Amino acid sequence: MLKRLRENKSIQGTLLALPTTAWLFVLLIIPLVLTLIISFGRRSPDGNVIYTFTLDNYIRLFGYSTNCDNGQASCFDPLYVQILWRSLTLAFNTTLIVITMAYPLAYFIARAHPKKRNTYLFMVLIPLWTNFVIRVYAWMMLLRKEGAINIILGTVAGWLHINFAPLELLYTPGAVLVGMVYEFLPFMILPIYTSLEKIDTSLYEAAADLGANSIKTLLRVTLPLSMPGVVAGTILVFIPVMGTFIVSDILGGRQVILIGNLIQRQFLDARDPAFGSSASLILMIMTLIVTYFYTRKFGFGEEIIAA
Amino acid sequence: MTSEFAVELRDVVKQFITPEGNQLNAVDHVTMQIKNGEFFSMLGSSGCGKTTSLRMIAGFEWTTEGEVYIEGKPMGHTPPFQRKVNTVFQSYALFQHMSVYQNIAFGLEMEGVKEEEIKKRVGRALEMVQLTGMERRKPKQLSGGQQQRVAVARALVKTPDVLLLDEPLGALDLKLRKEMQLELKALQQQLGITFVYVTHDQEEALTMSDRIAVMSQGKVQQMGTPVEIYERPANKFVADFIGESNFLEGKIKSLEKDDARVFIPALNMEIRGLPISEGLVKGEEVVVSIRPEKIRITDKNAKAENLFHAVVKNTVYIGADTHIYVSAQGVNLKVLEQNHISRLDPNSFYHVGQDVGLMLMPENTLVLKKDA
Numbered sequence: 001m002l003k004r005l006r007e008n009k010s011i012q013g014t015l016l017a018l019p020t021t022a023w024l025f026v027l028l029i030i031p032l033v034l035t036l037i038i039s040f041g042r043r044s045p046d047g048n049v050i051y052t053f054t055l056d057n058y059i060r061l062f063g064y065s066t067n068c069d070n071g072q073a074s075c076f077d078p079l080y081v082q083i084l085w086r087s088l089t090l091a092f093n094t095t096l097i098v099i100t101m102a103y104p105l106a107y108f109i110a111r112a113h114p115k116k117r118n119t120y121l122f123m124v125l126i127p128l129w130t131n132f133v134i135r136v137y138a139w140m141m142l143l144r145k146e147g148a149i150n151i152i153l154g155t156v157a158g159w160l161h162i163n164f165a166p167l168e169l170l171y172t173p174g175a176v177l178v179g180m181v182y183e184f185l186p187f188m189i190l191p192i193y194t195s196l197e198k199i200d201t202s203l204y205e206a207a208a209d210l211g212a213n214s215i216k217t218l219l220r221v222t223l224p225l226s227m228p229g230v231v232a233g234t235i236l237v238f239i240p241v242m243g244t245f246i247v248s249d250i251l252g253g254r255q256v257i258l259i260g261n262l263i264q265r266q267f268l269d270a271r272d273p274a275f276g277s278s279a280s281l282i283l284m285i286m287t288l289i290v291t292y293f294y295t296r297k298f299g300f301g302e303e304i305i306a307a
Numbered sequence: 308m309t310s311e312f313a314v315e316l317r318d319v320v321k322q323f324i325t326p327e328g329n330q331l332n333a334v335d336h337v338t339m340q341i342k343n344g345e346f347f348s349m350l351g352s353s354g355c356g357k358t359t360s361l362r363m364i365a366g367f368e369w370t371t372e373g374e375v376y377i378e379g380k381p382m383g384h385t386p387p388f389q390r391k392v393n394t395v396f397q398s399y400a401l402f403q404h405m406s407v408y409q410n411i412a413f414g415l416e417m418e419g420v421k422e423e424e425i426k427k428r429v430g431r432a433l434e435m436v437q438l439t440g441m442e443r444r445k446p447k448q449l450s451g452g453q454q455q456r457v458a459v460a461r462a463l464v465k466t467p468d469v470l471l472l473d474e475p476l477g478a479l480d481l482k483l484r485k486e487m488q489l490e491l492k493a494l495q496q497q498l499g500i501t502f503v504y505v506t507h508d509q510e511e512a513l514t515m516s517d518r519i520a521v522m523s524q525g526k527v528q529q530m531g532t533p534v535e536i537y538e539r540p541a542n543k544f545v546a547d548f549i550g551e552s553n554f555l556e557g558k559i560k561s562l563e564k565d566d567a568r569v570f571i572p573a574l575n576m577e578i579r580g581l582p583i584s585e586g587l588v589k590g591e592e593v594v595v596s597i598r599p600e601k602i603r604i605t606d607k608n609a610k611a612e613n614l615f616h617a618v619v620k621n622t623v624y625i626g627a628d629t630h631i632y633v634s635a636q637g638v639n640l641k642v643l644e645q646n647h648i649s650r651l652d653p654n655s656f657y658h659v660g661q662d663v664g665l666m667l668m669p670e671n672t673l674v675l676k677k678d679a
């Protein structure tokens with residue numbers, strides 16, 4: 001028996017793949033199938049799921065409403081489509097801002113003296129040691145009407161004898177954007193840094209030797225060679241931003257509802273797991289579509305993931 | 308060409324601060340003149356300052372003291388892209404995200420050369436390094452030798468006055484390296500431009516160079532043609548670094564013209580008829596340097612001047628030569644004999660323990676200062 005096992009490569013392969021397969025099955029496939037089944041169900045009056053097959057949840061999500069003002073049986077309600085669109089644009093904007101902020105910083109760290117690099121990386125990582133929720137609350141303290149930013153602005157205005165009414169910073173889309181950018185910045189800095197750090201300095205010298213000034217070197221050599229880092233970072237940022245609900249919950253209040261908040265509320269407040277499940281699947285499909293087209297164009301940043 | 312010299316280093320110093328905070332002169336008051344159209348090599352072991360010197364010519368490093376001149380013009384802090392020199396890097400430094408064509412065209416695009424002209428010149432460069440047809444390959448799809456050629460083509464397409472090569476063949480296997488040596492030399496002769504070549508491989512330097520600067524500890528130990536450097540090393544370091552040498556310590560007995568005599572205490576004999584080197588005085592402690600191939604092994608009973616006795620300790624057959632290790636009154640020496648005849652008969656070798664006579668030819672024996 002053991003001898004056969006030792007000789008048969010295909011049995012060995014199957015056995016070695018077994019733990020991973022089981023893991024994927026229990027933690028990914030089963031929950032996904034359950035979500036799919038529930039999403040075709042209906043809410044029971046006591047907040048449970050009636051298992052049936054209806055597309056009502058999906059139709060509702062895309063704007064079909066039976067709850068109309070003007071007495072019609074059905075009408076178009078853009079509420080959920082707006083939420084989906086808002087989540088998508090916020091994820092795009094966050095990713096773009098994070099790239100423009102992370103790239104120069106990563107470049108600076110990668111070109112710093114090797115001894116200083118670890119210190120800088122350490123500084124990038126320190127915020128991650130604090131709980132995610134607490135970091136978001138810290139932003140609430142900063143952005144509140146009586147928060148640090150308004151106090152500083154007020155003091156400066158006082159010195160300059162300007163009338164100052166505290167700014168409404170909290171519970172705005174801008175607050176959510178700031179929070180998202182802050183939360184996900186390190187996840188962009190690290191992969192870009194990794195790809196920049198791997199570029200042999202002789203390539204910069206070769207570019208200079210061949211007549212490129214520093215701007216041309218950046219555009220023609222550095223940027224293309226660090227694209228794997230940008231791609232990996234984009235995937236690491238875009239996908240979680242699409243789904244997260246804590247940042248918008250705390251910094252957006254009831255004003256900025258994202259698909260993540262919608263799902264969370266369906267499960268916990270509205271007690272409609274069926275509608276929540278269909279929203280979850282739509283989120284997943286949207287994310288998959290965007291990631292698919294993105295990676296088809298730019299790849300997965302494999303070099304970074306492998307490193 | 309406005310100047311006789313393509314490149315000139317005048318009293319150049321490059322100082323680095325070591326991690327311990329000490330000052331270190333990586334290049335220590337180096338002066339060298341590289342003529343137009345010359346194949347010039349800087350030869351030395353790692354840390355001797357050869358690469359730093361090359362990088363100062365390229366403009367990647369600036370001198371701490373002294374000045375680099377290219378075509379007679381002082382370079383000061385001129386950036387690399389404003390110097391009429393191009394570099395072939397040790398690691399090739401090819402742009403992995405660009406094709407062979409794009410790599411070679413890069414430098415011309417930076418100059419603003421027109422598309423059509425670029426096409427023509429890249430084509431010619433590829434022809435020159437025998438890579439026609441490889442335009443669309445990525446560097447990763449090429450062998451080491453082919454990547455090397457792309458790096459050469461990329462630098463040469465800019466038609467530099469001087470091509471700088473930093474150990475360009477270091478990563479290739481021996482056979483390919485030898486082929487590329489001859490090819491680079493042929494290319495240099497065909498183009499007639501100046502090559503400055505950095506290497507730690509003495510055979511490579513001897514094969515390719517018109518002139519060689521042997522460097523050690525940031526200083527030029529000797530500058531000269533391959534023959535001069537091998538046959539007339541300026542000091543013990545050069546004699547030891549280039550090829551092999553047997554060294555015998557001695558004392559100058561007399562300095563008569565063409566008949567200097569050095570007494571070797573370890574052998575209790577006097578070597579006569581030695582050529583006089585400059586700057587030596589009578590009574591000075593010196594080192595006598597003899598190349599292994601320039602000692603002649605004879606019969607133990609032979610009678611001649613500058614002959615002494617030794618015992619064979621070991622013989623090693625290397626194919627083209629046989630190395631014979633001998634001991635003369637406790638002094639170990641190496642002798643090299645070419646295998647003019649077939650060695651199939653074991654008796655054709657000297658056997659271990661055999662008494663032999665060793666004869667030195669004074670004209671092939673060098674008297675060098677001891678302190679060097």
